[in-house]
Amino acid sequence: MKAALQDFIIYMSEVKKASVNTIMSYQNDLTKLIKHLANQNITDIGKISETSLNSYILNMEREGMAPATVSRNIASIKAFILYLVRKGRLQNDPTERMHAPKVEKKPPQILSLNQIKGLLEQPDISTIKGIRDKAMLELLYATGIRVSELISIRLDDINLKNRFLRCCSASKERIIPFGNMAKQALENYFIKARSELVGNMDTNICFTNLSGEPMSRQGFWKIIKSYGKIAGIQDEITPQILRNSFAVHMIDNGADIQSIQELLGHSDAAATQVYMQNRNKKVREVYAQAHPRA
Known part of the structure; x- marks a missing residue:
């Protein structure tokens, strides 16, 4: 069964062009299933x-796993089983009647403008x-x-x-503008740092670790968490929260949802629509405070 999983992972990577994060999720979820x-x-x-x-x-439910985690695992299982059926390694699909638990969609966690300012001032x-x-x-923060x-x-x-960045992921490419503050920080980085x-190393990677090697996701997570702590931000802070903040702050300042979808690289509009929850909440709060008969 482990060999079948590896075949599936190769298929998702080379044929479906799934992202690295998606492939890692499949690998982790299905490895646990196979062990069970x-x-x-x-x-x-x-x-x-x-x-x-x-x-x-x-x-999984007895162990108290969150509905979102269970739902993700079910999605991984369904994708794997469908692959096995299409390859003729299973005659019938045993997941046909399997349904994911209902997951409450919470507004994405964001930082306030003051928190963003404090974070960016820490380095x-x-x-x-x-x-x-x-x-x-x-x-x-400038690009999301x-x-x-x-x-x-x-x-x-x-x-x-x-002042634009070309961002390539899987088979997609998008062009993202950035502002003057990001431009100044990049210029300073290229001139002084x-x-x-990189020293004498021949590399085209823009950002490296202190040894001149490509930076890992975990390495950057540690960086952003340390600055969040110094800035006095009590809530959890991750790169995704900066991405969320970018989207919500853009919407608050008049950006339309289609533009945000394009900037973020979402193929599904529903993935971007979640950022409107914060906007709708803000509108309700303004209404409650301003309307004489609210």
């Missing part, structure tokens, strides 16, 4: 049944590391790109003169 099935003495693909899969889902731009961190944070996209940026993806970081 093995514990039930089910090691042959042909023995996978509706009952065995439902027992796994019930087990010490008298140091090489601070100059790099300032450029990364400014660009992340994913952290995986940020650490993959190459030098020729950035046009400083016209990048050559010091």
Whole structure:
């Protein structure tokens, strides 16, 4: 069964062009499923049944896993089973009657404008590391790109003169403008810091770690969390929260939802629509405060 999983992962990567994060989720979710099935003495693909899969889902729920986590696992299982059916390795689809639990859609967590300002002011731009961190944070908030996209940026993806970034993910490419603050931070980085970081290494990666190697997602997460702590931000802070903040702040200042969808690189409009929840909440609050008969 592990060999079938590896075939599926290769298929999702090379044929479906799924993102790195999606592939990692499939790998993690399905590895746990296979381990559970093995514990039930089910090691042959042909023995996978509706009952065995439902027992796994019930087990996750008994362990107190969040509905969103269970729902994601079900999506992974369905995708894997469908692949096996299409390849003729399963005759019937045992997930046909499997339904994901209802997940409450909460407004995305964001930072206020003051919190953003405080966060972006934390890097010490008298140091090489601070100059790099300032450029990364400014660009992340200016464009709303994913952290995986940020650490993959190459030098020729950035046009400083016209202030835009070319962002490539899977088979998609989009052009994202950025403002003057991000431009200044990038210019400072290219003039004062990048050559010091990469040394004699031949690399086209824009942002590197202090050893001149490509930065990891985990490495940047540590950076942003440390600055959040210094800035006195009590809530959890992640690169995704900066992406959320970019979208909501743009909408609050008049950007239309279609433009936000294009900037964020969402293929499904529903993924972008979630950012309107914050806007609708704000409108209701303004109405409640301003209308004489509210």
